[in-house]
Amino acid sequence: MDLRQLTIFRAVATMLSFTKAAVSLNYVQSNVTTQIQALENNLGVPLFDRLGGKQVVLTDAGRQLLQYAEQLLDLAEEAQAAVSLGEEPQGTLRIGAAESLCIYRLPSLLRSFRTRYPRVKIVFRPSPVAELRNLVHSGSIDVAFVFEELDREGGPGDEILAIEPVWVVAAPDHPLVGNEVVVPSDFTGVDLLLTESGCCYRGHFERILSRANVYPKTILEFNSIEAVKQCVISGLGVTLLSSVSVSSEITSGQLVKLPWEGPDLSVVTHLVWHKDKWLSPSLAAFLTHAREMLTIK
Known part of the structure; x- marks a missing residue:
């Protein structure tokens, strides 16, 4: 072997x-x-x-x-990099992220990193949100971008990068669009379209409804953000998604941001790596680059 x-x-x-x-x-x-x-x-x-x-x-x-x-x-790879510390970062980086970050936030970051460090090979692994931390800790990936609720703090190998607003949206002809404000009780009897189980903002929203004793008419679960958006645009119900994933549809008028008045639904992007692993030059360079590109706003 x-x-x-x-x-x-x-x-x-x-x-x-x-x-x-x-x-x-x-x-x-x-x-x-x-x-x-x-x-x-x-x-x-x-x-x-x-x-x-x-x-x-x-x-x-x-x-x-x-x-x-x-x-x-x-x-x-670490051994090879350790004896080449004076050289440009090289080797392979395995990166994981949630779908919305994969599509809307990371392409420009990865493109600029590859331009800056052409000798680093990037292997990108889109993964379910609930699995990302385990993949880092098992060594299957080197670094992950993970959505977490606002009250989760960072720590060694777990750095807070950016706050991401989460919006409640519906098609323009949905009955809730006419409300001056939308509160948890308005979701009684409403068709709700949600992302996969394990998504932190989905879990947060479901707990808000549960505490208010609110029960939607139906809950449809999708493993694709694009599928959720298209079904909501078609009038099948209401959803909540990160602002970056629905901003273009709101601008075009296909979706409407509802005037949510309830607990803050925003999430935080965490940058996660294995705190006990040796920080290779390529990983160190990537962490620095991510901090530069995705800062708290």
Whole structure:
């Protein structure tokens, strides 16, 4: 078992595709297959279940090995960077973030960082909000951008970057649009469209309604912000989303920001990394760049 095999294994395990892994590593697929077979023979266990066609899934042994492979490859990169401290930051950074940040906040940050540090390879991993901190702590990603409620403080490896307003919105012809103010009791019998479970502002809003003994008519859950927006635009109900994700639809008149008068729904963007890991030059450079680009407003 060597680092090259582990690199190939990690690529296949992450993409669950020999073909995609080969393309990402610039290898021929037969080489990827041969290296995985050699690794399986060396360990004496199958690492992937081949389900027919090109579909593969990790076995239990594969999932266990992936955790160690991540750690070993991280250490190898750290060792290489440690003896090249005088050079420009290089290596691989694995970044995770919530969907709205992926789409609306991070593209410009990642573009400017790549221009500034072209030798750093960025691997971006959109992930469910509830999983991001665990992915950092397990070493699966190096850094994450996480939405949290306003009262959550930062700490070592957990830095507050920016406050993000959250707005309650509806289609222009929704009955609540005519209200001078909108309060929790107005949601009785209303169709509510929400993002995935685990989203901090969804949880905060549901607790507000629960404390007020308010029960919407229906709650429809989506794992895509774009799907939520399109359904609300079509008149299926009301939602709450971060301001950056609905500002263009409000400007165009497709959605209307309701005059919410209740507890503050804003969230805070946290920058999270593993406080006990060695801070490589590439990660240190990225943290500094993120602070410059995403500051509290």
